[in-house]
Each structure stands twice: as C-alpha cells, then as structure tokens.
Amino acid sequence: MLKRxxxxxxxxxGVIFALVYAGNASADSAPSQLNMPQGVTEVSQAAYDIHMIxxxxxxxxxxxxxxxxxxxMYAHRKSRGAVAENFHENVLVELLWxxxxxxxxxxxxxxxxxxxxxxxxxxxxxxxxxxxxYQWNWQYExxxxxxxxxxxxxxxxxxxxxxxPKGEHYLREVDNPLVLPVGKKVRFLITGNDVIHSWWVPDFxxxxxxxxxxxxxxxxxxxxxxxxxxxxxxLCGKGHAxxxxxxxxxxQAEYDQWLADKKAAAAEYASTIGKEWSFDELMVxxxxxxxxxxxxxxxxxGEGGYGPALKDSAVxxxxxxxxxxxxxxxxxxxxxxFDAQLSEVEIAAVVHYERNAWGNDVGDITQPIDVVNxxxxx
Amino acid sequence: xxxxxxxxxxxxxxxxxxxxxTTNHKDIGTLYxxxxxxxxxxxxxxxxxxxxxxxxxxMQLIQPEFFNQMTTxxxxxxxxxxxxxxxxxxxxxxxxxxxxxxxxxxPRMNNLSFWILPFAFAILVATLFMxxxxxxxxxTFYAPLSTTYAPDTVNYFIFGVxxxxxxxxxxxxxxxxxxxxxxxxxxxxxxxPMFVWTWLITAFLLVAVMPVLAGAVTMMLMDINFGTSFFDxxxxxxxxxxxxxxxxxxxxEVYIIILPAxxxxxxxxxxxxxxxxxxxxxxxYATASIAFMSFIVWAHHMFTVGxxxxxxxxxxxxxxxxxxxxxxKVFNWITTMYKGALTFETPMLFSIAFVILFTxxxxxxxxxxxxxxxxxxxxxxxxxxxxxxxMVAGAVFSGTAAVYYxxxxxxxxxxxETMGKVQFWxxxxxxxxxxxxxxxxxxxxxxxxxADYGLQFADWNMVSSIGAFMYGAAQLLFLFxxxxxxxxxxxxDKPEVWExxxxxxxxxxxxxxxxxxxxxxxxx
Numbered sequence: 001m002l003k004r005x006x007x008x009x010x011x012x013x014g015v016i017f018a019l020v021y022a023g024n025a026s027a028d029s030a031p032s033q034l035n036m037p038q039g040v041t042e043v044s045q046a047a048y049d050i051h052m053i054x055x056x057x058x059x060x061x062x063x064x065x066x067x068x069x070x071x072x073m074y075a076h077r078k079s080r081g082a083v084a085e086n087f088h089e090n091v092l093v094e095l096l097w098x099x100x101x102x103x104x105x106x107x108x109x110x111x112x113x114x115x116x117x118x119x120x121x122x123x124x125x126x127x128x129x130x131x132x133x134y135q136w137n138w139q140y141e142x143x144x145x146x147x148x149x150x151x152x153x154x155x156x157x158x159x160x161x162x163x164x165p166k167g168e169h170y171l172r173e174v175d176n177p178l179v180l181p182v183g184k185k186v187r188f189l190i191t192g193n194d195v196i197h198s199w200w201v202p203d204f205x206x207x208x209x210x211x212x213x214x215x216x217x218x219x220x221x222x223x224x225x226x227x228x229x230x231x232x233x234x235l236c237g238k239g240h241a242x243x244x245x246x247x248x249x250x251x252q253a254e255y256d257q258w259l260a261d262k263k264a265a266a267a268e269y270a271s272t273i274g275k276e277w278s279f280d281e282l283m284v285x286x287x288x289x290x291x292x293x294x295x296x297x298x299x300x301x302g303e304g305g306y307g308p309a310l311k312d313s314a315v316x317x318x319x320x321x322x323x324x325x326x327x328x329x330x331x332x333x334x335x336x337x338f339d340a341q342l343s344e345v346e347i348a349a350v351v352h353y354e355r356n357a358w359g360n361d362v363g364d365i366t367q368p369i370d371v372v373n374x375x376x377x378x
Numbered sequence: 379x380x381x382x383x384x385x386x387x388x389x390x391x392x393x394x395x396x397x398x399x400t401t402n403h404k405d406i407g408t409l410y411x412x413x414x415x416x417x418x419x420x421x422x423x424x425x426x427x428x429x430x431x432x433x434x435x436x437m438q439l440i441q442p443e444f445f446n447q448m449t450t451x452x453x454x455x456x457x458x459x460x461x462x463x464x465x466x467x468x469x470x471x472x473x474x475x476x477x478x479x480x481x482x483x484x485p486r487m488n489n490l491s492f493w494i495l496p497f498a499f500a501i502l503v504a505t506l507f508m509x510x511x512x513x514x515x516x517x518t519f520y521a522p523l524s525t526t527y528a529p530d531t532v533n534y535f536i537f538g539v540x541x542x543x544x545x546x547x548x549x550x551x552x553x554x555x556x557x558x559x560x561x562x563x564x565x566x567x568x569x570x571p572m573f574v575w576t577w578l579i580t581a582f583l584l585v586a587v588m589p590v591l592a593g594a595v596t597m598m599l600m601d602i603n604f605g606t607s608f609f610d611x612x613x614x615x616x617x618x619x620x621x622x623x624x625x626x627x628x629x630x631e632v633y634i635i636i637l638p639a640x641x642x643x644x645x646x647x648x649x650x651x652x653x654x655x656x657x658x659x660x661x662x663y664a665t666a667s668i669a670f671m672s673f674i675v676w677a678h679h680m681f682t683v684g685x686x687x688x689x690x691x692x693x694x695x696x697x698x699x700x701x702x703x704x705x706x707k708v709f710n711w712i713t714t715m716y717k718g719a720l721t722f723e724t725p726m727l728f729s730i731a732f733v734i735l736f737t738x739x740x741x742x743x744x745x746x747x748x749x750x751x752x753x754x755x756x757x758x759x760x761x762x763x764x765x766x767x768x769m770v771a772g773a774v775f776s777g778t779a780a781v782y783y784x785x786x787x788x789x790x791x792x793x794x795e796t797m798g799k800v801q802f803w804x805x806x807x808x809x810x811x812x813x814x815x816x817x818x819x820x821x822x823x824x825x826x827x828x829a830d831y832g833l834q835f836a837d838w839n840m841v842s843s844i845g846a847f848m849y850g851a852a853q854l855l856f857l858f859x860x861x862x863x864x865x866x867x868x869x870x871d872k873p874e875v876w877e878x879x880x881x882x883x884x885x886x887x888x889x890x891x892x893x894x895x896x897x898x899x900x901x902x
Contacts, residue, residue, distance in 0.1 A: 032837045033822035036754055044754075051751040058741035066734060069712050073730070076651075078719040084652040084878075085717045094660050097709045098702060105698045108748070112698075113691060115750035120687045135527075160830060162436045170435060171832045195523040196617060198682060198757060202823045207753045209683045211618060212522065213611020216684030233682075233757040233825040235516045236523060238442040241828040 037202050040222040040249075044205030046115040053111060057104065119205070122219045125187030129178070133190075133197030133210035133232065136239025140178045143189070147262045151176045153242050160242070172229045177246040181255035185221040198234035201245055209234055225249050272345045273368040279356075282365065286353025289346045293338065294354075302358040307335065311358045320366055323351050324374045344371040383892050398493070401485030402892065403470045408788075409492050410467030411781070415857070417459030417499065418774075422850055424452035429812075429846040432839050435831055445829035446514035447506065453517025457635070458542045459499050461769070464777045465638040466491075466549045469577050471788065473553060475883035475890065476571045478562025478899045483555035491548035498541035505531035516827060518628065521609035521620040525601045532602060536595045543588040550581035550588075557581075562882070564901035568662070571881050572655060575662050576641030579669045583630045583637075586673075591627040594620065618683050625676035633672040636736075636768060637665060639776035640707060643729045645881070646783050647711050650726035651718030652878035657710040664703035664710075671700050681752045690749050697747035701740065708737050723876075724798030728779035731806050732772060739767030742817070757827075760820025766813045778805070778856060785860065786875045790889025791867025797859045805852035811845025 038048045076082040130141040134150075141148040154173040158164040167173075180186050190199050192210035200207040204220040230245035250258065277285075291300065297307035302316075310316045315323055327347050330337035338347065348368040355362040383405065384396040400406060427448050431439050440448070470488065474481055482488050505512040510529030513519065524532060557578045561570070570578075597620075600606040607613025609620045648655045655661065678697040681690060711733050720726075742764040746752050755761060786792050815838035820826075824835045831839065874884040882901070886894045 032818065032834065034818045036751075036821045037823070043750075047751050047754045050748055051745065051754065054745045054748055054751065058744060062738070062741060065708065065712065065737065069715070069730075069733070072712065072715045072718075073720060076715065076718055076720050078652070078721045082717075082719040084719040086653065087717075088654040088656050088658065088714075090657075093713070094657055094706070098660075098706055101702050101705045102699075105701060109695060109698060112694060112748045112750060115748075116687065116690060116694070119750055119753060120690075160437055162438060166435060166833060168833075171830060195527050196520055200825070202754060205754060207682050207756060211611075211683065213617065214684070216682075231823065231825050231828075235446070235520070235827045237514075237527065238446060238829075240446070241442065241825075241830045 039203040039205050040224040040226070040228070041204045041206075041220045043118050043220070044203055046118045047205045050111055050115045054108065057108065061104075119218075122187050122217045124185065125219060126184040127181070127186045129180075129186060129188055131178075131188050131190045131199050131210065133192040133194075133199065133236065133243075135194050135237050136232075136243040138178075138197075138199070138243060138245060139193075140176075142259070142262075145259065145263065147259065147266055149176050149262070151178065151246070153244060155242075171242065172244055172246070174244060174246045177227070177248045179248045179250060179255060179258050180220070180222075181252045182225050182249050183221070183223055183252070185219060188218045188220070190216045190218065195236045196234050197232050197236045197243070199230070199245060200233045201228055201230035201247055203228040203230075204247070206230075207233060222249055225251060272343075273372060275368075277345075277348070277365070277367060279352075279365055282349045282352040283356065285345070286349035286351075287357070289342065289350040290353050290357075293342065294350065302354065302360070310354050311360060316354045316360050317362060320351065320355070320362075320364060320370065321374060323355065324348075324366070324371055327351060328371070328375065339375075344368045344375075347371045399489065401481070401489050403474050403482045403485070403488065404788075404890065404892065406482075406488050406492050407467045407469075407471030410463050410470060413492070413495060414460050414462075414464035414467060417455050417463070419853065419857070420503070421452050421455035421460050422853055424448045424455065425846065426850050428452060429843040431829065432831070433843040434840065435833055435836050437830055442829040443511060443514065446516075446827070447512040449827050450513045450516050450519075451503070451506065454502065454513070455499070456769075457517060457631070458539075459495075461635050461773045461777070462546065463495060465577075465580075465635075465773075466546075468573075468638065468642070468777070468780050468784075469549075469553055472784065472883060473556055473574055473577060474560070475886065475894055476574050476881055477557065477560065477565050478882050478895050478901065479556060479560035480893065480895050480898075482552050483560055484552045487548050488552050491545045491552065494541050495545050498538045498545065501534050501541070502538035505529075505534045508534075518624060519598075520624070521598060521601070521617050525598050525609055528602070533599065536599050539595045540592055543592045546584050547588050550584040553577055553581040554585070562895070562898040562901050568659065569901060571641075572644035572658070572661055573638070573641035576637045576644070576665055579665050580634050580637045583634050583669055583672065587627045587630045587634075590623060591631075594623045594627065597623070618680070621680050621683065622677065625679045626673075628679065629676040630669075630672040632765075632768070633668060635773050637669065639732070639773045640665065642776040642780045642783075643711065643732050646725045646729045646779055647714050647733075649783075649876050649879045650721050650723060650729075651715045652720075653714060653718035654880070655710070656713040656716075657706070660706055661710055664706040667703045668700060671696065671703070675700065678747060678749075678752070681749045682756050694747055694749045698744065700747075701744050704740055708733060708740070723782075724793070724795060724802055725779040725783035727799065727802045727806075728775045728782070731802070732775045732779065735767055735771030735775070735809070739764055739772065742767065755820060757825055758820035759816040759824045759826055762826045763813045763816035763820060766816070770813070771809055775805075781856075781860065783876075784883075785863060786867075786870045787883060787888055787890055789864050789867070790870055791863050792870050793859055793863040793867060797855065797862075801852050801855045801859060804848055804855065808845050808848030808850075808852055812842050812849055813845070815839075815842045815845075 036048055036051050038045055128143040130143055132139040137150050137152045139148065139150050151174045154175050155171050156164065159166050159170060188206065190208045190210045191214060192212040194212060197210040198207060199210055206218040206220055208216040208218045226249055228247045232240055232243045297305055298310050299305045302310040315326055326335065327350065328337060328339045345368045348366045348371045352366040354360065355364065384392040386393050397405065397409060427440065431445055470482065508531050510531050512531060513535045515524040515528060557574060597608040601608050601610060607615040609615050609617050611617060644655055644661060675693060675697045677685060677689065677693045746755055746764060782793060782798055819835055819838050824831055870888050873886060873888055875888055882899060
C-alpha cells in the first residue's frame, strides 16, 4: 500500500516536471543557467574559481559521508537481522574527524584569502564613477567629467501588470545604461540617497551596498565589449525588483564619443535648465510651444475646443505645481502626458504662458528648475 | 495534593481557567506547541502567497508593497512565532520529565512567558489591517528602511518584538533554573540527555542576545519618535551600526533555533538505532563551542557593506571554523547508526532527513563563508535556499520528528504510521523541489525579496512554487494526523513506547500523568 503510494507520488512528480518544461520550451528560450557566471573581470573569475573549488570539496565530502550513511541504512537494518552493538566512544576516530576537517579548512583558507585580496584592490583606477542608489533608480556620475545622469527601468508598467506581453529584456533594460571603456580600470564609489541599496553586476563580481552617508568602493576592468545586466540586491522598498543595473562596455573610441556627447548634452542642459529665464523670454518660448502642442485642443487663445478652455480656468489660475503636473502626467484619458515629448524648458515655458496669456494674470514665473524639482519630487 | 486537571466535563469556565492559569509544565508545553503550530500555518500561508505570486514573472495576485509585507511577516512569524515557541513547548514538556523534576523551577513565570506571546503576535499581525500596512522591511529590518522610511505601524512591530523578547528571556531563565536546580539525585550534568544539554546552552544564548535585539528595536523607536540619530548618518549616526547590532543578536539566534533541533535528533537516532549516542561528551563540547562561536562571527552577514579587509578576513576564518564542531555532530549521528539495528518509523525518517539536508545546508554555509564568493551569493536565492535547508529541513523537520516521537507519551495514543510516512515523503520531496532550484536561481543571479523577476528565472521559479504547494499540503496532513491520533489513535500503555528508548521520560506511565516525579527518581 505504502510502496504503491510512493510510486504514484514519484510518477506524478515526473509529470509535473515534464509539464513545466513543455510549458517553457518556446523556440528561443535557452536552458536556464544553473551555475554562477564566470564573468568578465579578474574579480568575477576569482569568485567563480573559489566557488567551484568549494563546491567540489563539499561534493566529495558529501559523497563520502552520505555514501557511508546510505550503506549503514542499508546494511544495518533490523529487518535484515542486524543486532545492535553497544560501543559509544572512540577517541582516535573522534580526534581524527576533528583534526582532518580543520586541516581541510586551513587549505581552503589560502585561495579564499587571495581571492578576497583581489576584491579589495581598488587602488590606481583610471576612471572614478560615483554610483548613487535612489528609491528606485541609479544615478551615475563620472567624477571630474561633469557627466551625471539617472538610469531608470524601461520596462513599462503594463508589461509588469500583464496588460501587455513581456518583452525579451523584461526587467533587464534601462533608459540610460552606464557606459564604460574596455581595458580601463574603473573604480566605483557607491553610496545611497535614501535607504540602503546594493549595486550588483554579476559578470563583474561587483556587489557593494549603497549606504546613505557612507561610501563603499569596488572596481572592474574588462577586455570584453558587451552589455552586462545586474540588479539591486538590498531590500529598498516596493521598487526593489524594478531598478536593474545595465552596463555597456564599449571600445575606447566609442566611449570617448559617447562621453563627448554626454558632455555636450550636459552643457546644453545647464545652459537652458540651470539658467534663470525672464518673464518675457518664457512668454515667447511658451507661445511657440503652445501653438505647436496645445492649441489644437485648447484653442489658439485658450478658449477651448476639443479640450476645455484654459482662459480663466481653475488649473491655469491655481497652484503652479498642479498645473505642471497636468502637463507632465496628463489628466485622465483625454489629456495625454507630455513628459516624453517636451523638455523641461518647454514645459516650464508653456505653463508660464498659459498662466499669463489671454487675460490670465497669475503673474508668477515658472522656471525649468521648478519642473525638474516637480519630477524629482514625484 | 494531586488533583486532576479540569476537563470540558467540569464546564467551560473551569476548563478555560485551567489553561489560562495553569502552572503545570505539561499544560504550558501543550499551549506552546499548539500556539506554534497555529503560527506555523499562518507563516506558511504567507509563504504560499509569496510562491503563488512568484509562480510566473509579472505581478499577478498582489502588488510589490504587499509582497514585501508577506516576506517580512513570513520570516518574523516563522522565526519568532513558530520555531522558537515550538522548541520552548518541547522543553516544557520534556525537560522536567528528562531530569526527574516534578515541574519547572518557576511555574508562574512559565505561565506568564507563554500568555504574553499571543498578544505579541496579535499586535504584529494586526498591523496588516492598519493604514500603511504591516512591516515591509524584511525580517532583518535594516535601518533606515525600517525607521525613516517605515510605515507608522513599525511602532506596533517594535512593541511586539519587545514582548516576544521578554517571553523568550523568561522562558530561558526558567529552563536554566530548572536544569541547574531540579535534577534528580544522581543526574549529573554529564548524564543529562542531549536534548537537555542543547536547551541549557540555548537558554544561555537567549539570555545573552534577546536584550541586544531589544536594544536594537529601542534605538529604532528613539530614532523614529524621539529625534535621535543612532542609525541616521545625517545626524551623525550610522546605518551599518544597525546591522552590527542586529546580527550580534541574529547570528546566535540561528543557533538558538538549531541547537534544540540537534538535541531532538540526538534523542531519536539512538532510539531507532537501538544503540547509545556515539561520542556523548564530544557532542556536549561541540554544542558549547558552536554556541561560543556564534557570538564571534556575526559580520559574515555583512560581507558587502564595505568592511576593512582585516575585518572581512577575520569573520571569514572564524565562520569557516564552525564547520569543525558541526562536522563532529554529523559524524557522531552517523556513527550512532553504524552497527545499530535500524528501523525507520516516522520520527527516524524525519531525523535522517534532518541529518542529510542539514548537512547539505551546512555545505552551502561553508561556501557562503568564503567572502570572495559570498559577494556573488549575498542576498540572492542561494542564501534563501541555504537557510531554508537549515531552518526548515533542520528545525522544522526535527520539530516534526519530536512530535511524532513523543506524541504517544503525551496523549497515550499511537499515531498512524502510514499517514506519518506519507507525510514524510510528501514533505521531503516537496521541500527539495521547493528549495533545490533556488540554489540555481541564486547562482544565476536572482536576488531575494524580489516581487518580480526577469524571464530567464521563470522555469525554476515555477518548479519551486509547485514544490512549495506540495510542502504546504504535507503540513495539513501533519495536523490531521496529530488530531486524529488524539481523538482516534490506538491506545498505548507501555511506559517505554519505543523499543530501545532510553531516558527518564520513558519510565513514567503512558500517557504521562498530570504530575510526574513528585518523588525524585534515583539515577545511577
């Protein structure tokens, strides 16, 4: 009866496994990875090597110990007529199985120590990059270069919530990846802005906690061009699973070009966003943006049409933040979000224009920095 | 002087009063065991929600906010509500009977230490229904996620932890006092059953570290409500300090959980091998050295916080050393079986599975001790797999073994061996289907506490969830088997119950009378 139940049970297990595999055996799916990646840096290779050494040592000991145990369970069963002996001590054996494992551990400690020394070898870096963890994205700052940007998850909420099919790079894609040159030693200075995060790139063997108020450091140097994906590994709130790390390692020339573009963009950004705009400059810029993007629905003079009137409207005469939010986030189904279409300068200008044109006379000035602050505060 | 306990026949008031006001170690042991089983089912339900959500990539059933509350509550309820009270329940039932004492040394405190527990957990679980939700910062509650960024309900959590700590401290003091003062004549320390030894050492660990936990949550309370900055760098504090304090409690805590489990297995394996425990004295010394070492290895949970390399090397070496005494214990168990006359009743099956799976968890523990490799393992599913091998296949399997082993002594009825064995195989296979793939997930790069994951992790997560549902089903069968034993079990009246069972608890009648050893036995 019992034997039959067990057999039934085991065969049903087989069926479950077969179903799982059939279910996932779509054409492009590679077999699931089972082991630690070897990675592309000295540190990741060292971690992999020591991992494999430990695993093999444990496997050998495990086979010996469990093998003996299974032999005992088979040979000394009462049902085979075994009669218990009564020994319960043996000083020699007990000493041996204390000393031998201790010796094995000392041998293990040697490669373990040299691997750890590699992890800590952060001196003499070519490039310093500050990595800052935010709830829930990463900021990368190329120290001394004036380049700094946020890296956000690109997977859409609809994919996460199952309203759209999941893309190939589901939860492994960002808008602005970290870019590194090949063959250069890069030092990461890692910190957190709010709670503790942890910055992990498995292929680099780099995992360091991003702790607010403290800096930790790690390093990577690779000769392999490619895209490497990592994760946040310290619980940091509801977005913990949604702030991946994506690193692109490029040839030096490509990297230089990328960095130059970033610098130019940063300069442009600073000259427009950082700049304090005057009332009239914003009115001119705002009218241009309004006529291009808003007048179609709200009317050339804010009188309304397909959309509601803005002249004398509650939004245009109310708090600036609410007004900015309407443009950045949209309202309901009909008013779309203009976040992606308009720059911060354009959004600030159009909000300013709407608050001060056609007889609307709030009189305040909406600067690009207000839009930036609104977006960051969100 | 001896009077029988009130039963339902005496009316509800008397019956309820019996349990509320009881100072009898057996009654209190029973209360602890049922309470811990209820918590085990509750914590298990949380785990089922987690595994159901992780069955597929994407958010299907719950949202990340609630997912984080589930992982947190699962950990807290299982550690503080299920496993610890289960072993305190076993200690209450068994330690007086094993050392020939009439009861625990401090019976009224015993009552108090149990009866504050349900309130602690009522407070903790109630937060799930409050505005802001329950604790969502993981059972390790790292600051500042658990302070500045925590929901307001964190104050209830802190209060709950304080009460649990008080309960544990009282329970431990009671066990220490009992073992030191109430042993029967002739019961010297080195004659005590292994279960008593492991619990004595555990009790010292508890008395040492529960105040540290209380200190950690009190500092949190001050940071949150009274403007201090223990864990806030902006005010001159240090978030890493929290982790040092927490793990100074937390590492001994995992030995607090596993040492009594060692004790249980050291009782059961000799019985069903019909042979005395091999290396009794080395077992005692190994337990004591594991307990000592648990105090000096805490920062191996923090290999990625950026400690100086000297600190990291020290904690790595110290952690590796724990393998020595732990290995001694495993070798002793196996040698106890060697040249015995083995039978495989349900408690023995669970104990053998304990030895195999705990050792497996020990191997991954040894791998985790290697700091350079731990940088890759840290906070991934590899760690989740590791500690479930030692906590579930360790503590929970041994707890299950203990219930089957002593249940006939407790209630005078024999459980259904067939059902026990079926439960064992479902639990054993389900457990491995759940947690073995989590090693692969972790090595392949899936972090723990993730509400959602990339498509490359889909296969093994699905397998793991299927295993989890199996394992969960096995626990319902366990509950059914125990209840059915109490109501319909075949009566047993032999004092020793098991052929080959040694120890004072097997010399009293079966079922154990309400009061035992009113006259101390003479131990030779």
